[in-house]
Amino acid sequence: MKNLISMRDLSKEEILYLLKLASQIEKGEVNPDMQRRLAALLFFEPSTRTMFSFDTAMKRMNGNTIVMSGTKDTSAKKGESFADTLQTIAQYTDIIIMRSPIEGAARYASEVVGIPVVNAGDGANQHPTQALLDLYSIQKTQGTLENLKIGIAGDLRFGRTVHSLVQAMSLFGAKFKFFSPTFLSIPKNIKEFLHEKKIRFNEFDEDMDIKILSELDILYVTRIQKERFASPEDYEKVKGSYCLTKEMLSHVKPNLKVLHPLPRVDELSSDVDDTKYAYYFQQAQNGVYMRQAIITILLGGV
Amino acid sequence: MGKKAINPIKNGTVIDHIPAGKGKNVWEMLNLPSSEEKMFLGKNLSSEKLGKKDMLMFENLELSLKQLNVIALIAFGATISIIKDGEITRKDQVILPELVEKVITCPNPKCITNEEDVATKFEVLENGDVEVKCHYCEKKYLIGEVKIKM
Ligand SMILES: [Zn+2]
Numbered sequence A: 001m002k003n004l005i006s007m008r009d010l011s012k013e014e015i016l017y018l019l020k021l022a023s024q025i026e027k028g029e030v031n032p033d034m035q036r037r038l039a040a041l042l043f044f045e046p047s048t049r050t051m052f053s054f055d056t057a058m059k060r061m062n063g064n065t066i067v068m069s070g071t072k073d074t075s076a077k078k079g080e081s082f083a084d085t086l087q088t089i090a091q092y093t094d095i096i097i098m099r100s101p102i103e104g105a106a107r108y109a110s111e112v113v114g115i116p117v118v119n120a121g122d123g124a125n126q127h128p129t130q131a132l133l134d135l136y137s138i139q140k141t142q143g144t145l146e147n148l149k150i151g152i153a154g155d156l157r158f159g160r161t162v163h164s165l166v167q168a169m170s171l172f173g174a175k176f177k178f179f180s181p182t183f184l185s186i187p188k189n190i191k192e193f194l195h196e197k198k199i200r201f202n203e204f205d206e207d208m209d210i211k212i213l214s215e216l217d218i219l220y221v222t223r224i225q226k227e228r229f230a231s232p233e234d235y236e237k238v239k240g241s242y243c244l245t246k247e248m249l250s251h252v253k254p255n256l257k258v259l260h261p262l263p264r265v266d267e268l269s270s271d272v273d274d275t276k277y278a279y280y281f282q283q284a285q286n287g288v289y290m291r292q293a294i295i296t297i298l299l300g301g302v
Numbered sequence B: 001m002g003k004k005a006i007n008p009i010k011n012g013t014v015i016d017h018i019p020a021g022k023g024k025n026v027w028e029m030l031n032l033p034s035s036e037e038k039m040f041l042g043k044n045l046s047s048e049k050l051g052k053k054d055m056l057m058f059e060n061l062e063l064s065l066k067q068l069n070v071i072a073l074i075a076f077g078a079t080i081s082i083i084k085d086g087e088i089t090r091k092d093q094v095i096l097p098e099l100v101e102k103v104i105t106c107p108n109p110k111c112i113t114n115e116e117d118v119a120t121k122f123e124v125l126e127n128g129d130v131e132v133k134c135h136y137c138e139k140k141y142l143i144g145e146v147k148i149k150m
Helices: A012-027 A048-060 A082-092 A105-112 A128-142 A160-172 A188-196 A232-241 A280-298 B023-030 B065-074
Strands: A038-043 A064-069 A095-100 A117-122 A149-153 A175-179 A201-204 A218-221 A257-259 B012-019 B039-047 B051-059 B079-084 B087-093 B099-101 B121-127 B129-134 B140-142
Touching (some): A012 A128, A012 A160, A012 A280, A038 A048, A038 A082, A048 A064, A048 A117, A048 A280, A082 A095, A095 A105, A105 A117, A117 A128, A117 A280, A128 A160, A128 A218, A128 A257, A128 A280, A149 A160, A160 A188, A257 A280, B012 B023, B023 B039, B023 B051, B065 B099
Parallel strands (some): A038 A064, A038 A095, A095 A117, A149 A175, A175 A201, A218 A257
Antiparallel strands (some): B012 B051, B012 B079, B039 B051, B099 B121, B129 B140
């Protein structure tokens, strides 16, 4: 592995290896040392959570970071080309971790510079480290990734996290239940992909049914963004009907875990937090171990 | 090669079995420099295989690989015959390239290729229709949805 740009580039073996390494790092069985290693965190679009997660991952391994955040205070203003900016930064650092609203920006960066590039999100396209930390959370809580029943609720149309998760989990024979308002339903190309892979799924355009929830091993809730709606009234209508509450979890399997990429809005009630099913804060913590594993592999730390 | 069709050109290239209606399209796409040479466009000719087809003939013209790739994209199934001294010396079906560089513009306004000076690169997929997938933004499009320029 030279870069981490897209989940599509990863084989099942590579994914399993990353998961194993993340677990070894978490347990202290492997202690990568990134002393004198410097990571450039280039966030051309703000995302404090993702940036902190990478920053923490690097510093937990004694590494260092330099940070560039936002677009306006960078060389873009001086008319320097993106390629030149990247090449300059690559002279100072060992790895580039990049988030951009431009789709394909990280792929292009990896072709321009001679050091590893990690895609920390490129517009609506890919966010592979999120997908990997989701897989890690699923594996850690279920003991396996094979043959799980996974419910996914919320914005299934625009949510790149959802698309990556579906693609990745389909490598492990998952079955899916999709819950979303009709106009935010899972896109045609993802459905075609699932048909091709002979993966079974059902779609529901109403609120999560207690009976269906009782079959699940994982319930992945994503936020429904107000900006996606044509009018505030449409949003208000949907908002109330897509909210997971403690009450709805009364008949679920004991191993069920509720995941959410955070931040949440109204789709996940805070009364779920003190149930044994809530896992979203640990999920965020798992992100640090997974990002440590990714940086370690790319910088040859093991 | 068996059948001796009416052959109005002596040396050059015949692009046959173009899906009906696409002939003019292919010709425009090739973006050939203006020339004094003979050129024919046949429209809605009868074809056993296609029912109706278009056909193009160019005197003294040899197509580049890049041009052949573009023909394969927009007129998949077309055949290319090389004519020498009035005889067909070679006849091949166009082959879809696996990768097309530079000629397709990505329709995604948020794609890096529309933001920076980056040459486009598309993976070509064939499942009934010809589809192309952007190497950068990973979006898939039907060939009819993208702009092609030579
Ligand atoms: Zn693109």
